[in-house]
Amino acid sequence: MNTWFECTAKYNKMDENGYEKKVSETYLLDAVSFTEAESRIYKELQTMVSGEFTVSKIAKTRISEIIPSENGDRWYKAKVTFITVNEESGKEKRSSQNVLVCSCNIKEAFDQVIEAMQGMMADFEIGGINESSIMDVFPYEVDKIPDNLKPVDIESIAPADDELYEADQDPDLEHEEAEDLEHEETEED
Numbered sequence: 001m002n003t004w005f006e007c008t009a010k011y012n013k014m015d016e017n018g019y020e021k022k023v024s025e026t027y028l029l030d031a032v033s034f035t036e037a038e039s040r041i042y043k044e045l046q047t048m049v050s051g052e053f054t055v056s057k058i059a060k061t062r063i064s065e066i067i068p069s070e071n072g073d074r075w076y077k078a079k080v081t082f083i084t085v086n087e088e089s090g091k092e093k094r095s096s097q098n099v100l101v102c103s104c105n106i107k108e109a110f111d112q113v114i115e116a117m118q119g120m121m122a123d124f125e126i127g128g129i130n131e132s133s134i135m136d137v138f139p140y141e142v143d144k145i146p147d148n149l150k151p152v153d154i155e156s157i158a159p160a161d162d163e164l165y166e167a168d169q170d171p172d173l174e175h176e177e178a179e180d181l182e183h184e185e186t187e188e189d
Helices: 034-048 106-117 161-168 171-188
Strands: 004-014 020-030 053-060 063-067 074-085 092-103 123-131 134-138
Touching (some): 004 034, 063 106, 074 134, 092 106, 092 134, 106 123
Antiparallel strands (some): 004 020, 004 053, 074 123
């Protein structure tokens, strides 16, 4: 399960009229710690923001799932409640999760959540959908190997098992170990 961090950045941005104004924007990324989240948000923003910026806030979120979309231009937060029934006692148990959906409007976000949750073993309800302040989401991606480097073929450089065994069998070492054992036996007598 991913741990999602909300990061708020402040910087100067040009508006439609060509005037520079100070803005505060929120981004979401997954990371294993606050330190990694800070490092990653700085890397991401350096490619997006021209000029200086500051990261003013980093906080863990309770978002459990992201539903991306190529067509969406806004992020909506949906509260999804799963309903399970205890077979022995017959009592209902409800557990809620927050889901982030990229969509064009609330109706499409609702439809996307319904589609993503189809096939779940538990019944669910959508308690609400609101537009979030998140500008963009940066999921963790495994670093790509640069084109000028090739992966190492371990088998081509590692000695075979029997070569390792032969290397461990130093005849001088065996002779010294035998002498040590004989010495220990004579001392005990």
